[in-house]
Amino acid sequence: MASEESAGKLRLAGLTKRFGPAGRRLGSAGRRFGPAGRRSASSGEGGVTAVDRLDLSVPAGSFFALLGPSGCGKTTTLRMVAGLEEPTGGRVLLGGEDITGLRPYRRPVNTVFQSYALFPHLDVFENVAFGLRRRGVPDVAGQVRRMLALVQLDGYDRQRPARLSGGQQQRVALARALVNRPRVLLLDEPLGALDLALRRRMQLELKRIQTEVGVTFVHVTHDQEEAMTLADTVAVMNAGRIEQLGPPAELYEFPATAFVANFLGRSNLLAGTVLGRGGDDVLVEAYGRRFSVPADRARTLAGAALLGVRPEKVRLAGTADQVPDGHQWIDGTVSDAAYLGVSTQYLVRTGRGVELSVFVAADGEAPRVPVGSAVVAHWHPRHAFLLTHSSTDTNADSSVDTNADSSVDTNADSSADTNADADAATGAGSVEASRS
Numbered sequence: 524m525a526s527e528e529s530a531g532k533l534r535l536a537g538l539t540k541r542f543g544p545a546g547r548r549l550g551s552a553g554r555r556f557g558p559a560g561r562r563s564a565s566s567g568e569g570g571v572t573a574v575d576r577l578d579l580s581v582p583a584g585s586f587f588a589l590l591g592p593s594g595c596g597k598t599t600t601l602r603m604v605a606g607l608e609e610p611t612g613g614r615v616l617l618g619g620e621d622i623t624g625l626r627p628y629r630r631p632v633n634t635v636f637q638s639y640a641l642f643p644h645l646d647v648f649e650n651v652a653f654g655l656r657r658r659g660v661p662d663v664a665g666q667v668r669r670m671l672a673l674v675q676l677d678g679y680d681r682q683r684p685a686r687l688s689g690g691q692q693q694r695v696a697l698a699r700a701l702v703n704r705p706r707v708l709l710l711d712e713p714l715g716a717l718d719l720a721l722r723r724r725m726q727l728e729l730k731r732i733q734t735e736v737g738v739t740f741v742h743v744t745h746d747q748e749e750a751m752t753l754a755d756t757v758a759v760m761n762a763g764r765i766e767q768l769g770p771p772a773e774l775y776e777f778p779a780t781a782f783v784a785n786f787l788g789r790s791n792l793l794a795g796t797v798l799g800r801g802g803d804d805v806l807v808e809a810y811g812r813r814f815s816v817p818a819d820r821a822r823t824l825a826g827a828a829l830l831g832v833r834p835e836k837v838r839l840a841g842t843a844d845q846v847p848d849g850h851q852w853i854d855g856t857v858s859d860a861a862y863l864g865v866s867t868q869y870l871v872r873t874g875r876g877v878e879l880s881v882f883v884a885a886d887g888e889a890p891r892v893p894v895g896s897a898v899v900a901h902w903h904p905r906h907a908f909l910l911t912h913s914s915t916d917t918n919a920d921s922s923v924d925t926n927a928d929s930s931v932d933t934n935a936d937s938s939a940d941t942n943a944d945a946d947a948a949t950g951a952g953s954v955e956a957s958r959s
């Protein structure tokens with residue numbers, strides 16, 4: 524039996540989901556948990572591997588975010604934890620107990636969906652009370668009121684969901700899920716339907732609520748800012764696998780792959796070749812120039828590599844002799860300048876065919892650099908990082924924003940899953956331009 528502290532520890536061990544051609548489900552025991560396939564898989568006659576041998580541990584009481592682009596397998600992972608999707612392989616363990624074979628309503632897990640999945644004919648109070656009443660729990664009124672206070676909806680008890688705003692409906696969905704005291708709360712793009720301002724407000728609310736209740740939260744999103752705002756630990760998923768997992772700052776400062784470097788913010792990635800060690804540094808040749816990276820910021824010590832530097836860590840100077848000691852540089856011409864209020868974003872095309880992104884913070888000091896100006900882009904080596912250059916990296920030599928707001932599936936089938944078992948319901952661094 525798990526102790527109180529570890530009861531909410533979630534572990535996924537080799538969790539795998541393959542969908543057969545045309546949405547046919549490939550369950551290990553041929554059983555179907557969820558509704559029929561809703562999307563068409565695209566990869567080959569063997570169908571699609573939506574989740575590929577996922578191994579991860581979520582500490583009890585932590586806020587964990589699964590972050591990745593549309594179609595990378597986030598929702599499928601969540602659905603396997605909830606019991607709404609049967610894994611093709613691997614196990615789900617909660618507090619050390621194997622729950623892989625348990626029906627959804629037997630799992631101490633609740634889910635909050637983007638679509639809220641509230642009962643339209645019940646008022647706020649009854650929506651929250653639903654799971655408690657089904658289980659014959661005493662003091663329903665007291666528990667519901669405490670939950671409504673937690674989500675700051677006191678006084679809304681007798682309102683119908685249709686009369687509430689999106690943010691308020693999502694608070695009801697949260698209260699309805701949390702009132703069941705789940706050991707893990709799964710959140711599938713819960714803020715996806717809200718406008719940006721409300722979404723940012725609700726992110727802070729979610730964080731406060733999680734801290735107050737201390738329940739393990741597993742939050743699925745494709746919004747990097749949301750994941751970084753909320754989570755203690757972020758797992759970046761790509762094509763069914765975890766690319767990197769760790770605290771948000773660690774992922775941002777020292778990404779493990781080109782995908783992470785460009786999914787979490789943007790990075791300039793210069794393709795080069797490692798020359799070897801030079802003291803505490805690793806030396807790299809790229810575009811006929813030599814660069815160095817501190818060895819503890821290098822993920823490879825030989826072969827083809829990508830030298831990375833974030834756009835806000837790059838500064839602009841007019842000439843090479845204005846570059847501070849210890850900085851490394853590459854010269855070029857400003858090919859584009861976009862004024863964004865908090866910063867100006869420049870593109871610098873170098874003579875060697877590389878285009879660098881440079882973000883200059885709008886501190887009122889730095890003069891704007893006109894398009895066409897000759898500049899020297901420079902950075903301190905401690906702000907660079909070095910990655911293995913694999914054949915699948917497509918983002919080298921450019922700063923690509925892969926974080927475009929992709930459209931999110933609104934879980935059309937999720938309310939059915941939920942309501943069938945109502946218990947389941949429920950800095951930029953300062954950068955200066957020294958040339959105008």
Ligand SMILES: Nc1ncnc2c1ncn2[C@@H]1O[C@H](COP(=O)(O)OP(=O)(O)OP(=O)(O)O)[C@@H](O)[C@H]1O
Nearest residue numbers: 542546560561562564573593594595596597598599
């Ligand atoms: N029922 C299904 N039948 C067949 N293929 C499916 C099914 N559900 C998901 N897939 C496929 O599995 C892959 C992962 O889908 P999943 O919904 O888990 O991704 P996601 O990261 O949550 O994406 P999104 O953010 O768009 O919801 C996709 O290629 C998808 O088309």
